[in-house]
Amino acid sequence: MRNNKTIAAALAAFLACSSAALAQTLDRTKVPPAGKPPALHVPTWTKTTLSNGALLVVSERHNLPLVSFSITLVGGANQFERADRRGVAGLTAAMLSEGTTTRNGDQLAQALQLLGTSVSVGIGDESGSIGFVSTTATLAPTLDILADMLVNSTFPAESLERLRAQRLVALTQANAQPGVIGRRVFARVLYGASHPMGQEPDETSVKAITRDDVVAWHKAYFRPGRAVITVVGDVTQAGVQAAVEKALAAWPAGGDKPAFTYPALPATHPLTIYLVDKPGAAQSTFNIGNPGPPRSTPDYAALQVMNTILGGQFQSRLNANIREEKGYSYGVNSGFSYGKGPGPFRAGGDIVTAKSDAALDEFMKELRGIQGSRPVTDEELKTAKDALIQRLPGQFASVAQVGGTITSLIVQGLPDTFYQEYVKQVSVVTKGDVVRVAKQYIDLDHASIVIVGDRATIEGPLKATGVAPIVILDNEGKPKT
Amino acid sequence: MPRIFRLTLIVICVLAASIGAAPRQAKPTAASSSAINIPFEKHTLPNGLTVILSVDKSTPTAAVLMWYHVGSKNELPGRTGFAHLFEHVMFTGSGHVPYGLHDKLTEGVGGSNNGTTNNDRTSYFETVPSNYLESALWLESDRMGFLLDSLDIAKLNAQRDIVKNERRQGVDNQPYGRVGEILASTMYPKTHPYSWPVIGSMTDLSAASEEDVKNFFRLYYAPNNSFLAVVGDIDPAHVKGWVAKYFGDIPRGQPITRPAVAPVTLAAEKRLVYEDRVPLPRLYVEWPTVGVTSDDAYALDVLGAILTGPRTARLTKALVFEQQAAAGVSARQGSNEDVGEFDLMINPRPGHTLTELEAAADAIIDRLKQEGPTADEIAGATAGEELGFVRGLESNLGKANRLADGAGYHGDPGYFKTEYAKSRAVTAADVKRVANKYLTKGRIVLSVVPLGKTDQASKPGESQKVGGVQ
Numbered sequence: 001m002r003n004n005k006t007i008a009a010a011l012a013a014f015l016a017c018s019s020a021a022l023a024q025t026l027d028r029t030k031v032p033p034a035g036k037p038p039a040l041h042v043p044t045w046t047k048t049t050l051s052n053g054a055l056l057v058v059s060e061r062h063n064l065p066l067v068s069f070s071i072t073l074v075g076g077a078n079q080f081e082r083a084d085r086r087g088v089a090g091l092t093a094a095m096l097s098e099g100t101t102t103r104n105g106d107q108l109a110q111a112l113q114l115l116g117t118s119v120s121v122g123i124g125d126e127s128g129s130i131g132f133v134s135t136t137a138t139l140a141p142t143l144d145i146l147a148d149m150l151v152n153s154t155f156p157a158e159s160l161e162r163l164r165a166q167r168l169v170a171l172t173q174a175n176a177q178p179g180v181i182g183r184r185v186f187a188r189v190l191y192g193a194s195h196p197m198g199q200e201p202d203e204t205s206v207k208a209i210t211r212d213d214v215v216a217w218h219k220a221y222f223r224p225g226r227a228v229i230t231v232v233g234d235v236t237q238a239g240v241q242a243a244v245e246k247a248l249a250a251w252p253a254g255g256d257k258p259a260f261t262y263p264a265l266p267a268t269h270p271l272t273i274y275l276v277d278k279p280g281a282a283q284s285t286f287n288i289g290n291p292g293p294p295r296s297t298p299d300y301a302a303l304q305v306m307n308t309i310l311g312g313q314f315q316s317r318l319n320a321n322i323r324e325e326k327g328y329s330y331g332v333n334s335g336f337s338y339g340k341g342p343g344p345f346r347a348g349g350d351i352v353t354a355k356s357d358a359a360l361d362e363f364m365k366e367l368r369g370i371q372g373s374r375p376v377t378d379e380e381l382k383t384a385k386d387a388l389i390q391r392l393p394g395q396f397a398s399v400a401q402v403g404g405t406i407t408s409l410i411v412q413g414l415p416d417t418f419y420q421e422y423v424k425q426v427s428v429v430t431k432g433d434v435v436r437v438a439k440q441y442i443d444l445d446h447a448s449i450v451i452v453g454d455r456a457t458i459e460g461p462l463k464a465t466g467v468a469p470i471v472i473l474d475n476e477g478k479p480k481t
Numbered sequence: 482m483p484r485i486f487r488l489t490l491i492v493i494c495v496l497a498a499s500i501g502a503a504p505r506q507a508k509p510t511a512a513s514s515s516a517i518n519i520p521f522e523k524h525t526l527p528n529g530l531t532v533i534l535s536v537d538k539s540t541p542t543a544a545v546l547m548w549y550h551v552g553s554k555n556e557l558p559g560r561t562g563f564a565h566l567f568e569h570v571m572f573t574g575s576g577h578v579p580y581g582l583h584d585k586l587t588e589g590v591g592g593s594n595n596g597t598t599n600n601d602r603t604s605y606f607e608t609v610p611s612n613y614l615e616s617a618l619w620l621e622s623d624r625m626g627f628l629l630d631s632l633d634i635a636k637l638n639a640q641r642d643i644v645k646n647e648r649r650q651g652v653d654n655q656p657y658g659r660v661g662e663i664l665a666s667t668m669y670p671k672t673h674p675y676s677w678p679v680i681g682s683m684t685d686l687s688a689a690s691e692e693d694v695k696n697f698f699r700l701y702y703a704p705n706n707s708f709l710a711v712v713g714d715i716d717p718a719h720v721k722g723w724v725a726k727y728f729g730d731i732p733r734g735q736p737i738t739r740p741a742v743a744p745v746t747l748a749a750e751k752r753l754v755y756e757d758r759v760p761l762p763r764l765y766v767e768w769p770t771v772g773v774t775s776d777d778a779y780a781l782d783v784l785g786a787i788l789t790g791p792r793t794a795r796l797t798k799a800l801v802f803e804q805q806a807a808a809g810v811s812a813r814q815g816s817n818e819d820v821g822e823f824d825l826m827i828n829p830r831p832g833h834t835l836t837e838l839e840a841a842a843d844a845i846i847d848r849l850k851q852e853g854p855t856a857d858e859i860a861g862a863t864a865g866e867e868l869g870f871v872r873g874l875e876s877n878l879g880k881a882n883r884l885a886d887g888a889g890y891h892g893d894p895g896y897f898k899t900e901y902a903k904s905r906a907v908t909a910a911d912v913k914r915v916a917n918k919y920l921t922k923g924r925i926v927l928s929v930v931p932l933g934k935t936d937q938a939s940k941p942g943e944s945q946k947v948g949g950v951q
Contacts, residue, residue: 026726028577028627031586032619035612038541038714063539065516066871097792106798109791110857116864135868162805165830169761169808173828176656176760280758282653283646314485314594315584327642330650331485350650383589390591390610397540398875 040392042419043402046237050245052253054224057410058237059402067139067233068399070131071150072407074226075258078125078196078341080217085209087201089123091163092214092221096121096130098159100152105159111145119146125197126260126339127411128221133400136234140243147247150222157211167206178278178285178452181475182348186287186450188477189274190344192266197291197341202476223255224248230407233399260340265291268446271468273360276475277455284356284453286332288363289346290443295338295412301425302433303336303441308384309434310334310370311347315383317366317374318347326362328355336441340412345442353454357461360449364467370438376431388426392419484568484596516871517901519880521894522717528733529705532724533884533894535712537877542592543611543713544877547621548885550708551701552601553681554674554740554819560689562644562681563697564603568596569640570694571605576627578620586616598679601818602889608878611714615723621709622727625702632698634691641686648680656759657929663947664767667751667925668822674740675820703734708888710881742819745769747923754928754938755947762937764835765927766825766842770919773816773890779903780911781814781823781919786862787854787912788812788825788846793861796825799845806833806841818890823919835928835939846920853913866904870897 045059054071077089097119098105112118115138121130130150134142174180184200191198231240293299304312311318311334322332332349347367351359366374396402409418449468451458463470474480521535552564572594574580587594592609605624607617652658662678669676709728711720746769771777788796789812800807809828815821827838854862873879887896927947928938938944 026730028619028623028727031582032615032723034590034616035614037612038610041541064871064874066868066875106793109793110861113791113793113861114864116866116868133868133872135871138868162802165805166801166808169828169830172760173656176758178654282649313584313588315581315589320581323643323646324639327639328646330643330646350646350654352646352649383585387589387591392591393540393610394542394591394608397542397877398872 037390038393040419040423041396042392043232043396043406045406045416048237048241050224050229050241050248052224052248052251053255054227054229054248055410056241056244057228057230057406058235058240059230059232059406060235060237061232061399061402062234064399065136065234066133066399067136067231067235068131068133068403069139069143069146070129070230070403070407071146072228072230072411073123073128073221073223074228074411075221075260076124076126076128078262079258079260080221081196083194083196083199084205085213086199086205087167088209088213088217089128089221090201091160091167091206091209092217093121093123093128094163095155095159095214095218096149096153098156098163099154100148101154102152103148105156108145108149112142115142115145117142119149121149123221126341139235143243143247147251150248151250153218155211155215155218160209160211160214164206164209167201168203171201171203171206175475178281178283178350181276181278182285182287182450182452185274185276185452185473185475185477186289186344186346186448189272189448189450189473190289190291195263195265197262197343224251224253225255226257227255228407228410230403232403232406262341265342268443271445271447271449273449273451273462273468273470274473274477275455275459275462275470276450276452276473277480278452279454279456281452281454282353283350284353284359284451284458285350286348286359286363287346287450288348288367288447289344290447291342292336292338292345292441294340294342295414299437299440300338301422302429302437304388305381305384305426305429306370306434306437307335308387309376309380310366310438313387317369318349318363321366322349322351322359322362326355326358328352328359328362332363353457356451356453356458357465360451360462360465360467364444367442367444370434371442371444372435372439376434381429381431381434385426385429389423392423484572516874517867517898519874519884519895519897521884523888523894524721526704526725526729528729528731529703529707530724530728530731531708531888532721533708533710533888534715534717534720535710535880535884536715536717537712537880538714541611541714542608542877543614543617543711543715544606544608544881545614545617545621546604546606546710546712546878546881546885547625548708548710548889549603549605549702550601550706550737550889551603552599553677553679554600554742555701556674556677556681556697558672558677559685560693560697561677561685562683563689563694564701565598565680566637566640566644566686566689566694567698567702568598568603568605569644570632570636571596571624571628573636573640574631575624576630578623583620583624586613586620592617599817600675600679604882604885606878606881614711614715614720618711618720618723619727622731625704625707625728626731628702629695629698632691632695637691637694644680644686645683648683652680657757657763659755659757660765660927660929663753663755663927664765664822664824664925667753667927668747668767668769669745673745674742675817700735700737704728704731705733706737708885710885710888710894712881712884713877744771744820747925750922751925752940752944753925753947754930754935754941754944756932756935757929759929759931761831762829762835762928762930762934764825764827764829764838764939765929766839766924767927768823768919768921768924770814770821770823771816772819772821774818776903777915777918778814778816778821779900780907780915781816781821782904783859783862783907784912784916785813785823787849787858791861795845795849796842800827800838800841804841806830806838810842835937839926839939846916850913850916850920853909856909859907859909859912863904863907866901870901
């Protein structure tokens with residue numbers, strides 16, 4: 001052990017003297033001043049186009065024997081799923097672990113287990129990825145297995161039936177969770193059933209998916225032409241490029257990045273409360289908001305500052321008021337879901353049933369407040385900017401974080417110098433900017449308020465607030481009579 | 482039980498990374514075997530505070546973790562929930578720190594903060610840009626030394642309300658949310674320190690007087706019951722000076738008598754059925770086992786990984802893949818400081834009863850008890866630990882947790898090396914032995930069923946009803 005008793009005793013004696021001396025002079029009311037701010041070190045990376053058309057991004061980092069490897073496909077379920085086959089992306093992702101031309105599902109699982117790692121596959125709304133984190137020593141064999149899954153999967157029919165049955169159980173379980181119901185209904189009322197952002201897998205669509213759907217979907221989706229391969233960690237650019245070219249030699253070229261053209265949003269409607277009944281619920285789950293801007297908005301920095309003041313942090317206005325001051329909740333917050341499309345602005349949280357009406361008033365008060373009725377203070381503005389700028393170094397702590405951050409810049413079409421520019425953009429945001437973007441992107445005249453809770457207890461009090469008319473919806477977001 | 486819900490996952494990841502096991506087949510390279518290390522130095526102040534420092538300059542950030550050796554087991558029946566209540570109160574200001582400043586000097590400067598409470602310990606932590614380290618130490622010292630100067634009944638009441646909301650969100654309004662407290666109150670006798678939930682009884686919280694709460698603080702939140710880990714972009718000489726300056730004059734507290742925690746066994750199987758607002762029934766089985774101070778915990782961890790997890794694990798393969806009677810199954814050892822439990826959970830597929838699944842799971846477990854696992858199973862179950870350990874090194878907070886857990890539970894911040902070696906040393910014979918020793922008839926079998934559907938319980942005729950949804 002590094003510790004040595006003699007040294008510890010000597011040190012203790014030294015500290016005893018020094019602390020006794022310091023106790024005389026220490027003024028605890030003085031906040032210790034901050035030291036010199038550390039310079040922002042954004043990792044650097046190289047970009048190369050591989051022979052199959054995929055973009056290879058490599059960021060070397062040699063402090064630990066670790067590598068993060070991921071292939072990100074630009075475009076996701078919202079671009080490539082049919083409305084009557086929602087869920088095919090997720091099932092296809094899961095089917096990649098069910099066997100290849102040379103390894104069955106058990107053999108794949110065993111091989112990965114003995115390497116001490118796992119390959120994860122996930123397809124989200126606007127992008128998908130297949131990847132892993134390994135030690136340096138197990139990078140090559142793990143990459144070989146990933147390539148086998150990507151190119152040689154056999155999609156056994158019996159596996160699809162098992163996975164489908166598991167999905168259906170998960171859908172049933174989710175229907176009992178107020179958080180899941182709230183997010184689903186919120187998306188449905190904001191975007192409507194014919195917009196990809198208003199849809200999600202349901203029992204009908206999951207039951208309709210055939211093996212042919214999965215095979216065709218895999219063939220069309222997993223294409224190097226829309227792939228960003230990001231490798232971060234204990235590798236060299238040259239070595240990893242050769243290894244990736246070799247491992248993915250059988251992945252045929254082709255595929256384009258999708259255009260991300262979303263259908264028009266449904267016509268707006270006046271502010272409305274949508275109430276979903278959950279009899280006996282101990283809390284009411286709130287989701288309040290409207291469709292928001294894409295990640296490419298020129299107002300991104302101002303929106304980040306505005307949301308940090310409103311609901312992005314513990315001491316933001318919403319949580320400081322509704323949790324800390326009023327005690328109605330264990331936590332409320334707000335935020336934007338930035339992407340290529342009009343992802344939502346949302347404010348919400350779980351509120352004790354008896355205070356649902358009072359909490360609604362407070363939510364509305366804070367949303368109007370950030371739009372100008374409660375002026376932004378100098379301190380709020382400074383704290384929000386400090387938090388946003390000074391948190392950046394912490395975003396680059398792990399190989400997986402670095403990989404995710406770089407990939408996200410590339411997928412969103414942002415410049416490599418984004419973070420350096422972002423620091424400047426945040427620092428020049430004014431109070432006027434905060435109010436302007438709050439008004440522009442939070443449309444309180446036409447927002448939707450979705451509340452999942454005990455209708456028998458809360459409907460009357462919610463109505464009495466006079467905030468908005470109430471429409472009763474079911475768990476799927478359909479009108480209930 | 483964290484102060485802020487959204488950070489829970491991070492904590493779980495840190496813990497999960499520490500539970501894995503070691504590679505036996507993968508050849509350790511020079512780079513990776515030397516990576517199983519966290520360099521640290523330790524010293525103790527005259528007032529008893531243990532200080533652990535570890536330098537990692539990879540990012541200009543630092544983690545401060547204050548580990549108090551107090552959890553719900555230090556409470557008394559009728560006065561439960563205090564340790565967790567303090568987790569909340571500790572963020573509301575102290576003698577020289579007005580309300581809100583703690584958040585401002587952590588998340589407000591680009592860092593973060595939270596706390597967690599379990600049966601055995603409470604930990605409070607901040608991550609900050611490294612130039613704010615001194616103020617983070619000042620904040621921690623002020624709430625250790627001067628919390629009660631600013632604690633009044635109004636503050637207590639406000640935090641009690643928030644804790645009640647935390648319980649509503651995590652327990653009452655969650656499907657299957659009461660399972661944990663039903664199992665604990667069935668496993669342990671009423672006076673046993675592990676029998677009540679960490680979040681406590683809402684009645685006890687309401688009944689607690691200001692003086693009750695303050696006395697609890699005076700005893701347990703003293704430097705002699707505390708471990709401070711500071712990890713990241715730090716200069717140890719500076720940090721030692723700051724620690725001496727801010728913590729040195731906080732007086733040592735009274736000697737602490739730890740609760741006597743008797744191991745429990747169940748003489749016979751306890752069968753229960755609980756009706757809840759759930760869409761599908763679910764089966765929970767729990768056996769009493771051991772805590773972190775017993776070497777059997779390592780073999781029980783491996784046993785869990787051999788039973789469920791990857792598709793080749795025995796219960797997963799049989800119930801989910803071959804019989805296709807379950808949508809999911811999980812088995813794991815949960816090790817507290819003094820005692821532990823081995824838990825099995827089965828999610829049935831429609832058309833399959835809990836009775837059928839219980840019998841199928843028992844048959845698989847019985848076979849494992851007779852045969853013991855294969856060498857390949859041991860190798861597979863333990864191969865993930867090296868990666869898990871090295872990934873844990875990427876987080877200053879993860880390292881601080883490991884160092885403080887080692888110091889608090891084992892008297893050695895470097896205990897992670899012992900844990901790693903003990904995980905690697907688990908043999909097939911060890912797993913067979915612990916399976917036979919602990920997975921016995923003395924267990925709890927709890928069926929959670931939809932309201933009014935007690936007939937969906939496993940062996941409904943033999944299962945006793947437990948208190949229903951309020």
